[in-house]
Amino acid sequence: MPRYRVIADELRQRIESGVIPPGALLPTESALTAEFRASRGTVRQAIAVLREEGLAVTEHGRGTTARPDVPGQTREQQxxxxxxxxxxxxxxxxxxxxxxxxxxxxxxxxxxxxxxxxxxxxxxxxxxxxxxx
Incomplete structure (x- = not known):
């Protein structure tokens, strides 16, 4: 499995489990490169996967957040x-x-x-x- 997929899977699990709550910032690219010992490009690919899946939103100058309406979570959970x-x-x-x-x-x-x-x-x-x- 490509490295970016492994990182995306881990971040997805954190978002869906609530470790990264809806609307919260994901760790910075530099923090993720250090945590996963991966290149910035690999981390960016992982975040792009989460955006494509509707789990994350990136805002210029602000960073990437977990979407407030996370699929797989009920309104009660969110x-x-x-x-x-x-x-x-x-x-x-x-x-x-x-x-x-x-x-x-x-x-x-x-x-x-x-x-x-x-x-x-x-x-x-x-x-x-x-x-x-």
Whole structure:
């Protein structure tokens, strides 16, 4: 079996078993290359397999996450996420990432995933506030 398939199988098992919860970031490419002692290209092939299977989503600049609607898991196992959106002031780190001034307004979008009432993961993303009409 090709090495990328072995890595994809292991990551698939982690996603389907909940070790990597829905919406959570997968380990970085560099972490996976170290863990599996594989080349970056091999790890990228494994992640591509997961994307093709609908188990993972890659967002530029953010990384790869396990899909919130993981096949093979019931809604009860996944839990419906609570979502919140609010305006926040950019801290120095976010300001540097977005290339804006510290204190500028960003929109924070947060998803909280629970299983049996217990928080399993929190996924938070930020975007620039678009000027209104």
């Amino acid at each position: 839990g419906e996420p609570e979502t919140r959106q609010r305006k926040v002031a950019a801290d120095p780190e976010l300001a540097a990432l977005f290339g804006i001034e510290t204190g500028a307004t960003l929109i924070s979008h947060e998803r909280v995933y629970r299983h049996n009432g217990v928080v399993e993961s929190v996924v938070r993303s930020y975007r620039l506030q678009r000027p209104g009409p």
